[in-house]
Each structure stands twice: as C-alpha cells, then as structure tokens.
C-alpha cells in the first residue's frame with residue numbers, strides 16, 4: 001500500500017499514512033491536532049520505488065523502517 005505524506009494546514013505538522021490509491025486524496029485528520037484541514041504532500045512510495053512494490057513491506061512502520069529502531073515512527 002502506498003505511503004502518502006500529508007501536511008496539516010492548522011498546526012503545520014507533517015505525517016505519513018499508508019492508504020490505498022483511491023483514498024489518497026480523501027480527507028485525513030492530522031495526527032497531532034486532529035484537524036481535517038490537511039493536504040497531501042507527495043508520495044514517498046512512488047518516489048522511492050518508481051512504482052515497483054517495496055520488498056518486505058509490513059503492516060506497521062514507515063517507509064524508512066526495515067526492521068529495528070526507526071527514528072521516524074518508533075517501530
């Protein structure tokens with residue numbers, strides 16, 4: 001599932017979310033302030049993999065997680 005990056009228009013925080021392609025532009029609430037006023041920034045998934053599936057992707061973690069500690073999401 002592609003990883004999308006969103007920017008909150010209210011608090012300015014940026015966060016990532018795994019979503020299906022058809023849901024990419026659907027509203028998503030900010031993970032910090034829970035505002036629905038967010039905007040999709042870019043797809044890290046397609047930028048990093050050029051559209052090819054990312055090996056070893058699991059249900060948890062972020063794009064920079066390949067096991068072990070991750071400063072991005074804490075997994």
Ligand SMILES: [Zn+2]
Pocket residue numbers: 008009010011012013030031032033034035
């Ligand atoms: Zn926010």
